[in-house]
Amino acid sequence: MNKRRATWSLLAMMLCLTVMLIGPLQTAKAAGDQPLIYDEAGLLSPEDKEELTIMAKEYGAKRDTDIIIYTSNNPEGQDVQIMTEDFYDEKAPGYDHPLGNAVILTLDFNHRDIYLAGFYKAKEYLDDQRLDKIRNKITPDLSDGEYRLAFEKYIKTVYKYMGYKPGVNPDNILFNIWFQLGGAAVIGIIVVAIMTSRSGGRVTVSGRTYEDKSTSGVLEHQDAYIRTTTTRRKIEKNTSSGSGGGGGTTSGGHSHSGSRGSF
Amino acid sequence: MSVIEYKCPNCGSGMVFDSETEMLSCPSCGRKDNIENIPDPLKQQANAEDEAQEYHCTSCGAVILTDPETSATTCSFCGSAVVLGDRLSGKLTPAVVIPFAISKEEAVKAFKKWCRNGLLTPSGFMSADRIKGMTGIYVPFWLYELHNNVEVHGHATKVRIYTSGDYEYTETQHFEIYRKIRLNYLKVPIDASEKMNDELMDKLEPFPYEHLKEFKTPYLAGYIAEKYSYDDKALLPRAKDKIREFIDAYIASTVSGYTSVSYTDKQIDTNAKQADYALFPVWMVQYDFRKKDYTFAMNGQTGKVVGKPPLSKAKVAAWFAGVFGVSFICLKLISWMMGGGFL
Numbered sequence: 001m002n003k004r005r006a007t008w009s010l011l012a013m014m015l016c017l018t019v020m021l022i023g024p025l026q027t028a029k030a031a032g033d034q035p036l037i038y039d040e041a042g043l044l045s046p047e048d049k050e051e052l053t054i055m056a057k058e059y060g061a062k063r064d065t066d067i068i069i070y071t072s073n074n075p076e077g078q079d080v081q082i083m084t085e086d087f088y089d090e091k092a093p094g095y096d097h098p099l100g101n102a103v104i105l106t107l108d109f110n111h112r113d114i115y116l117a118g119f120y121k122a123k124e125y126l127d128d129q130r131l132d133k134i135r136n137k138i139t140p141d142l143s144d145g146e147y148r149l150a151f152e153k154y155i156k157t158v159y160k161y162m163g164y165k166p167g168v169n170p171d172n173i174l175f176n177i178w179f180q181l182g183g184a185a186v187i188g189i190i191v192v193a194i195m196t197s198r199s200g201g202r203v204t205v206s207g208r209t210y211e212d213k214s215t216s217g218v219l220e221h222q223d224a225y226i227r228t229t230t231t232r233r234k235i236e237k238n239t240s241s242g243s244g245g246g247g248g249t250t251s252g253g254h255s256h257s258g259s260r261g262s263f
Numbered sequence: 264m265s266v267i268e269y270k271c272p273n274c275g276s277g278m279v280f281d282s283e284t285e286m287l288s289c290p291s292c293g294r295k296d297n298i299e300n301i302p303d304p305l306k307q308q309a310n311a312e313d314e315a316q317e318y319h320c321t322s323c324g325a326v327i328l329t330d331p332e333t334s335a336t337t338c339s340f341c342g343s344a345v346v347l348g349d350r351l352s353g354k355l356t357p358a359v360v361i362p363f364a365i366s367k368e369e370a371v372k373a374f375k376k377w378c379r380n381g382l383l384t385p386s387g388f389m390s391a392d393r394i395k396g397m398t399g400i401y402v403p404f405w406l407y408e409l410h411n412n413v414e415v416h417g418h419a420t421k422v423r424i425y426t427s428g429d430y431e432y433t434e435t436q437h438f439e440i441y442r443k444i445r446l447n448y449l450k451v452p453i454d455a456s457e458k459m460n461d462e463l464m465d466k467l468e469p470f471p472y473e474h475l476k477e478f479k480t481p482y483l484a485g486y487i488a489e490k491y492s493y494d495d496k497a498l499l500p501r502a503k504d505k506i507r508e509f510i511d512a513y514i515a516s517t518v519s520g521y522t523s524v525s526y527t528d529k530q531i532d533t534n535a536k537q538a539d540y541a542l543f544p545v546w547m548v549q550y551d552f553r554k555k556d557y558t559f560a561m562n563g564q565t566g567k568v569v570g571k572p573p574l575s576k577a578k579v580a581a582w583f584a585g586v587f588g589v590s591f592i593c594l595k596l597i598s599w600m601m602g603g604g605f606l
């Protein structure tokens with residue numbers, strides 16, 4: 001009896017250990033070797049590249065996604081979306097396995113085009129709208145030649161947006177920490193102000209207290225309809241998330257979300 | 264003979280008004296007399312004498328020192344309750360009085376309880392052990408009967424928003440509105456004493472009118488009473504001002520079901536039908552806290568306490584921090600439930 005119990009406990013312990021050891025090992029392996037910055041256009045100094053790589057690794061690990069930057073002078077004059085798709089098929093990035101979760105920022109210096117693509121988890125969490133938002137955030141800096149700054153913004157925004165459930169607006173004011181702090185402070189001030197003003201007693205009488213109900217009342221009452229005015233406004237169509245718009249499928253058969261533009 | 268005292272027919276001691284039984288009672292032998300049955304000496308009195316005269320206590324003969332507004336007090340030498348008849352006769356005779364229902368002991372207790380309930384007051388204040396004085400004062404009020412004829416013209420809208428096809432339509436219906444209202448207010452109280460803080464007295468309301476009694480001087484025995492500093496005509500503008508917001512609220516209550524209402528013309532014709540001179544019971548509390556004097560007033564019938572207590576900065580800060588923290592967590596939770604990250 002005792003022996004049997006001991007065996008079971010041992011087995012359970014070993015199972016636990018295996019899970020505990022193998023789990024982290026698998027993820028640890030992933031981020032390690034593959035580069036995340038492919039600066040073929042040569043925009044970055046070696047230090048910038050190294051620091052951005054560390055940053056992309058750190059933020060990407062929290063979202064189980066490879067955050068990739070790909071710049072090219074594109075001498076063949078390929079389309080920026082095709083470039084991005086081929087890049088994914090060829091380099092096969094992905095956080096925990098090849099051809100997995102990845103978001104790619106491609107800069108084509110031939111046409112000065114920009115393309116953002118999200119694969120798998122990044123496709124789900126970074127739909128076309130969110131990628132549009134990221135692109136709009138970094139385009140001014142790219143146009144100014146502030147590449148390092150733009151890339152930092154890109155990494156941080158990808159990290160931030162992937163923290164919100166798919167489908168919600170990531171720039172909703174309610175999600176803003178300053179709004180939350182400010183709102184809480186305003187509520188606090190209002191409550192304390194009310195308490196302070198009430199500490200000295202407050203007026204508790206109203207007109208009803210002194211109204212002579214037997215003689216008071218409405219003697220005449222008219223509500224005359226005059227006219228109706230109508231204004232109309234065109235409803236802005238919100239193309240919902242998922243396929244369509246900027247996304248597509250690579251020749252290798254991997255579908256992705258996307259956003260394209262120029263800088 | 265303008266100084267009135269109530270001597271006990273049994274033992275000769277000074278009698279005072281007892282708030283519990285509403286009778287004139289003798290603290291020495293316990294005799295109680297029904298106030299309704301006592302002939303009011305005011306009624307037998309001749310016309311009022313000079314303002315500048317001296318009053319002498321009928322018990323000990325000492326000069327009674329009073330403010331010119333005081334119409335009842337206690338002799339500072341022997342403690343007898345004295346009523347200064349000529350300051351309550353003629354034009355100065357109150358029509359009605361609400362007697363005290365809360366005795367001094369009950370008032371002290373009620374005040375201490377109120378102090379303990381203060382959420383923002385310093386803990387040293389909450390123990391309420393620094394009461395310097397507790398004075399029962401009959402405060403003069405004017406009770407106005409105000410008849411109002413109100414006529415309002417205005418413009419109102421009803422807005423409906425709907426979508427059809429690719430468009431959002433905002434449909435606004437416009438209405439011309441008219442109301443003719445008769446609005447009568449009875450016994451609107453305005454405090455008529457110069458000494459009393461108007462704001463404090465306004466907050467003391469409501470005074471329970473079911474306890475209004477025809478005025479009789481024995482009600483004042485043992486308390487301080489003041490005579491009015493301003494007559495009913497002088498205070499009519501304040502009374503009109505006071506009912507103005509009542510009238511506005513009433514008008515608004517008759518115009519309902521609209522999205523927006525704006526008044527183009529509001530005519531309020533106020534007619535002061537009557538103004539009765541009344542005395543209302545108020546306990547004034549003098550409180551000394553950290554070398555500063557605080558004044559509170561308590562409704563002598565309902566026990567409602569008003570007056571600015573000291574505030575503890577630490578408690579205000581603690582409340583702010585607490586409310587801030589809870590609201591912040593709530594906002595975080597809302598954001599989290601809507602799909603935002605928790606951090």
Ligand SMILES: [Zn+2]
Nearest residue numbers: 271274289292
């Ligand atoms: Zn007696």
Ligand SMILES: [Zn+2]
Nearest residue numbers: 320323338341
């Ligand atoms: Zn005396």
